[in-house]
Amino acid sequence: MxxxxxxxxxxxxxxxxxxxxxxxxxxxxxxxxxxxxxxxMPNLKPPVTTVAQALAYRDRILAxxxxxxxxxxxxTLYLTRQTTPQEIVAAKASGLVHAVKFYxxxxxxNSAAGVSDLATVYPVLEAMEQADLPLLVHGEVTxxxxxxxxxxxxxxxxxxxxxxxxFPGLRxxxxxxxxxxxxxxxxxxxxxxxxxxxVHHLLLNRNALFDGGxxxxxxxxxxxxxxxxxxALLRAATGGDPRFFLGTDSAPHPREAKLADxxxxxxFTAHAAIELYAEAFDEAGKLENLEGFASxxxxxxxxxxxxTERLVLERKAWTVPDTVPLGDSVxxxxxxxxxVAWSIAS
Numbered sequence: 001m002x003x004x005x006x007x008x009x010x011x012x013x014x015x016x017x018x019x020x021x022x023x024x025x026x027x028x029x030x031x032x033x034x035x036x037x038x039x040x041m042p043n044l045k046p047p048v049t050t051v052a053q054a055l056a057y058r059d060r061i062l063a064x065x066x067x068x069x070x071x072x073x074x075x076t077l078y079l080t081r082q083t084t085p086q087e088i089v090a091a092k093a094s095g096l097v098h099a100v101k102f103y104x105x106x107x108x109x110n111s112a113a114g115v116s117d118l119a120t121v122y123p124v125l126e127a128m129e130q131a132d133l134p135l136l137v138h139g140e141v142t143x144x145x146x147x148x149x150x151x152x153x154x155x156x157x158x159x160x161x162x163x164x165x166x167f168p169g170l171r172x173x174x175x176x177x178x179x180x181x182x183x184x185x186x187x188x189x190x191x192x193x194x195x196x197x198x199v200h201h202l203l204l205n206r207n208a209l210f211d212g213g214x215x216x217x218x219x220x221x222x223x224x225x226x227x228x229x230x231x232a233l234l235r236a237a238t239g240g241d242p243r244f245f246l247g248t249d250s251a252p253h254p255r256e257a258k259l260a261d262x263x264x265x266x267x268f269t270a271h272a273a274i275e276l277y278a279e280a281f282d283e284a285g286k287l288e289n290l291e292g293f294a295s296x297x298x299x300x301x302x303x304x305x306x307x308t309e310r311l312v313l314e315r316k317a318w319t320v321p322d323t324v325p326l327g328d329s330v331x332x333x334x335x336x337x338x339x340v341a342w343s344i345a346s
Contacts, residue, residue, distance in 0.1 A: 015247030196247025
């Protein structure tokens with residue numbers, strides 16, 4: 001399909017990092033301009049582990065949304081060894097907490113409070129299965145003996161397969177998948193298992209980490225993979241399968257935190273997310289399937305109504321700024337100083 005104008009139902013972002021305080025206030029508008037709703041990650045310092053904390057965080061986000069914009073943050077809880085089945089019941093009853101996030105301990109930014117072994121939280125997973133509250137999974141093992149490029153595949157074998165067998169009724173989102181192995185796992189599973197795919201994993205392979213030198217702003221977790229995996233993700237995202245949907249994993253970091261001796265993992269894409277997804281779908285010749293991936297599959301899986309507002313994209317190039325404000329610092333966005341082929345029509 002070739003077109004210079006796309007009129008779609010307003011999309012949602014099913015995996016987003018907003019941070020908190022001044023940093024959050026400076027980036028939330030990028031998402032609110034493009035997306036009606038977003039699943040907000042709970043890996044703050046300290047993490048969002050209770051319904052009360054989630055609702056207070058939600059209030060802070062809503063207070064920071066720029067005037068004239070409509071945006072609904074969909075809250076999540078951070079799964080820890082201290083999470084109780086009672087908290088799961090309260091989360092479901094709140095109507096405002098929509099999922100629980102599992103981080104393997106030490107897998108990514110602010111994951112020190114994560115769970116090292118899923119078996120230790122089986123009572124909580126049972127409560128989630130009964131309450132029909134989805135589990136969001138950062139699918140990487142943190143075993144130092146496993147090669148960094150194999151951590152997702154190993155996670156599938158060690159954790160996703162047993163999880164599927166023990167809790168067949170639990171809805172699970174395999175977040176930000178990066179490999180053909182993860183695509184195959186989701187495709188071979190039931191409708192209870194879905195996956196989000198980021199725009200950076202659709203547009204970049206691991207060569208982007210070393211393009212003329214080390215590129216710290218392309219470093220993310222899970223790390224970028226080989227071209228064959230990017231192609232598998234592109235086919236999955238653009239193929240119309242309702243089990244795959246949009247989740248940017250947009251992760252703002254101060255520039256100095258990315259350029260440090262031990263730089264942070266995360267790519268900031270909220271400033272151009274839906275426009276960059278349009279580029280990826282355009283590359284695949286599947287622009288007609290962008291609306292399903294961006295606007296329908298996510299709400300259907302989460303059992304939420306589809307949006308009714310619309311968003312118009314036009315094939316009109318624009319230049320990404322070198323930096324965007326982030327609290328008292330700046331963040332380097334994806335495609336900084338480069339151009340994006342699609343724009344939101346004013």
